[in-house]
Amino acid sequence: MTSSYQDFVPLKAIPFMEFLINEHNFTLKIVNQRETKHGDFRSLPNGKFQITVNNNLNKYQFLLTLVHEIAHHVAHQKFGKAKPHGKEWKAVFQHLMLPFLNPDIFPLELLPYLANYLKNPKASTDSDAKLSLALKGNTAATGKYFVFAIPLGGFFIFKDLIYKRGNKRRTRYECLNMVNKKTYLFHQNAEVNSYQES
Structure with a gap:
């Protein structure tokens, strides 16, 4: 042991x-x-x-x-x-x-x-949005953002793909994958990278 x-x-x-x-x-x-x-x-x-x-x-x-x-x-x-x-x-x-x-x-x-x-x-514990956020000290990892902090219609990167943040459903957000145009549900405390258009 x-x-x-x-x-x-x-x-x-x-x-x-x-x-x-x-x-x-x-x-x-x-x-x-x-x-x-x-x-x-x-x-x-x-x-x-x-x-x-x-x-x-x-x-x-x-x-x-x-x-x-x-x-x-x-x-x-x-x-x-x-x-x-x-x-x-x-x-x-x-x-x-x-x-x-x-x-x-x-x-x-x-x-x-x-x-x-x-x-x-x-x-x-991730299914309890308030607890999972509190366990992280209400702070995302360095250089990352929580999905809930991305503005409605804002873009972000997750696993090298660009998404557009949509509406909230209880504890998840509808996010549009900009490549395949499919909508995915992201936990509100998912940590993502911000996307700046060049």
């Missing part, structure tokens, strides 16, 4: 995390960023268990993702083939998160968003 996770979580979270890791038998791998997920849990062919978490997450995102995945492991041990994000997993995740809901671990301004999310946790 690698202890390098300690560099990725808030300092005051380490004792609780140490307890969880010692209590539940799995290998933790910290991996390069994946576009489609922050982490995952899997049962390996040799009967052992593995959890992976992306290395590009900030300490609060990393902690939440790691506990999310440990909850899958615990639910798997307790209930066998339960729904991946069903009521059993939700109950385990809520229980495991309790010791971490503490202003010594998460910033005070984050706690109300976390508490609200944990009333009925979803498969991804």
Whole structure:
């Protein structure tokens, strides 16, 4: 078991995390960023268990993702083939998160968003727009912008393609791909590059 996770979580979270890791038998791998997920849990062919978490997450995102995945492991041990994000997993995740809901671990301004999310946790924190924005400190990565910050009708670049921002639908924006002229839905907190016409 690698202890390098300690560099990725808030300092005051380490004792609780140490307890969880010692209590539940799995290998933790910290991996390069994946576009489609922050982490995952899997049962390996040799009967052992593995959890992976992306290395590009900030300490609060990393902690939440790691506990999310440990909850899958615990639910798997307790209930066998339960729904991946069903009521059993939700109950385990809520229980495991309790010791971490503490202003010594998460910033005070984050706690109300976390508490609200944990009333009925979803498969991804990204599905809770307010929490995912708060977890990023309300700041996009250097040189990037959130889609919601692009003006209506404004252009932006995502994965080397130019899009035009359209209307909002709940937490997503309709954006027109300028090459194939198809409309795609972007999460309001998707991070994109601005596009300046030369």
